[in-house]
Amino acid sequence: MSKKAVIEGSMAVAEAVKACRPKVISAYPISPQTHIVEDLAKMIADKELDSTMVRVDSEFSAASVICGASATGVRAYTASSSQGLLLMTEVLFNTAGMRLPIVITGVNRTISAPITIQPDHQDTMTLRDAGLIQLYVENSQEAYATHIQAFKIAEDREILLPVMVCMDGWILTHSFEPVEIYDQELVDKFLPEYDPLYCLDPEKPITYGSYADNEVMEFRYMMQEAMERAKDKIQDVALEYKELFGEYYGGLIEEYRTEGADVIVVAMGSVLGTIKDAVDEMRENGQKVGAIKVRSYRPFPAEELYNAVKDASIIAVLDKSLSIGQGGPLATDTKAAFYNKKAPKVASFMAGLGGREVTKETIKNIVYKCKKALELNIVADMEFVDLRREII
């Protein structure tokens, strides 16, 4: 029997990972990720999960352990945040290049300096070019669903890329809310045992990540092709999940009340909940406003996003990370997706950096600014929302 209970977001992830039966889990503590691997460690100790928990000396080792484990042909998982994800970076590029289908939870927390444990997307965004599929989730139930989907996407023989499920630290990992945990049999039906195409085997020796000179471009080309195929796969897997579990959170994107919208707010992660509430209130006041959740950041859903917003007058892209010297990565990618097309104007807003709170009023203010920009026909390149100018 499936059970629905009020649990912590971290526990929802641990329950999902447990149901996927990874053979190897590596763990190194860093807030706000730690509860997930603690919960998994307890499940293993309580013999609810048959898996090897490797406590390592750093995040570099945590990533290396699951990279190696995956190369031996088993399902492997870890989680990290912030500086921990940065320390994994070198290994993650390698793991993606070796086409090993690991799953990692990127529990979003900003990067030092200044040192803080507050959430934003700066950490996972630095990994966007690593060859990882990146899926951002809105709530605990979606986090549960997306982890189960992640293994299926990663391990598909047409894909074979690591998947990082990105979830806002604290806001989701430390919130308690109702989450439905499904039967093991149902998850088993959705996600069969991992059947690797290749693996390290003394009887049939192969090498992963060996030296290449004149083949590098072809490796990158194949990764790009796999990412392109992942666009269909992510949508198919979301629909399969819907069929079996009765829940759907969107494929590459999720549209919310975009029909007839003049202004559409585009964002990723847990802030979508607040945005949806703000959209409802603005709609009640007769404002034609909608929202789009970008669920898959890599691969980037350029076509789907364009089709969803092309009839709007302006879109507000809310970024929770900054490519310093350029702007918001989501806004930059969105603008690139629209180039050479008849498209709405794009207004870029930097919000929620270092955990700066985003309220319904923040969203209404952004929408107001978009309408003003249309009136004046001047769209600013980028605006820092709720910037405390007095302390600069």
Next chain:
Amino acid sequence: MMKEIRIHGRGGQGSVVTAELFAIAAFEDGKYSQAFPYLGGGGERRGAPVQAFARISDKPIRLRSKIHYPDYIIVQDLTLLENVNVFEGIKPGGLVLINTEKKVDGYDFPEDITIKTIPATKIALEVLGLPIMNTAIMGAFAAASGEIRIDSIIRAIKNRFPGALGEKNAVAAKTAYDMVLSSN
């Protein structure tokens, strides 16, 4: 209709557990709920002022911002009134539940709100032998607000603290519940 609860305490007083058990109990009552700590760890040191939040609604809860305009405020420690504006943003007609044995007449309360006091620490010392008063606060809140059933709170307490500890905490909650009801 969504109801929002903001809990003011000090690190170590169980503010987060209080919010968590409110959410669990409200869900048991058939409602949607959400509980979360003040984001980040800057205020999590023992003794430092902390906040925790809970939302209860008939509909699924999507909102992720902190609670700025609460229907209910719980003050776990009277000394917080000296240096934290615990009443900030309370809705007109809102209810503030303060843990104290003292009279609170001398404070500058906002108008149009209800103040209730509960000697939760005293109850905890008598029932548990320890000044861990959050379960007594939970029982008092059930009686003062009518938002959550006391049976659901007691079940949530017993599930969270199995065995004798849970039983004793359930007694603390019920004692405070009865005390508030009889004072009405």
